Amino acid sequence: MTEHNAPVPADIADPARVRELLAEAEARAETLRAVLAVLEGRPAVPVGRPLRLLTRRQREVAELVGKSMQNAAISAHLGLSENTVRIHVSAILKTLGLANRTALALWWREHGMEAANG
Secondary structure, rough: OOOHHOHHHHHOOOOHHHHHHHHHHHHHHHHHHHHHHHHHHOOOOOOOOHHOOOOOHHHHHHHHHHHOHHHHHHHHOOOHHHHHHHHHHHHHHHOOOOHHHHHHHHHHHHHHHHHHOO
């Protein structure tokens, strides 16, 4: 974790925040496993598991991008700043190896909706 988002004692006392921190740590671990796979010549993201690479909030943002919502609308819908939404979109694109939000929207329509509903 970087200094700016390191947990504080209040975070650790909140069970919901602890679950979120654990999910984020798992997402980071999955990302590291993907990097190692690429270095070893294997596929970065095993079929059926790409959504596990994203945090809960990133999945929410990805779903809304998949519904063609713009950052301002996503921001209002999730109660986040537009800058935070942009940061999430950038992280999602990087994690999934996608070039832009259009690619993300298409990816979500093909893969995310299935995984989210399945």
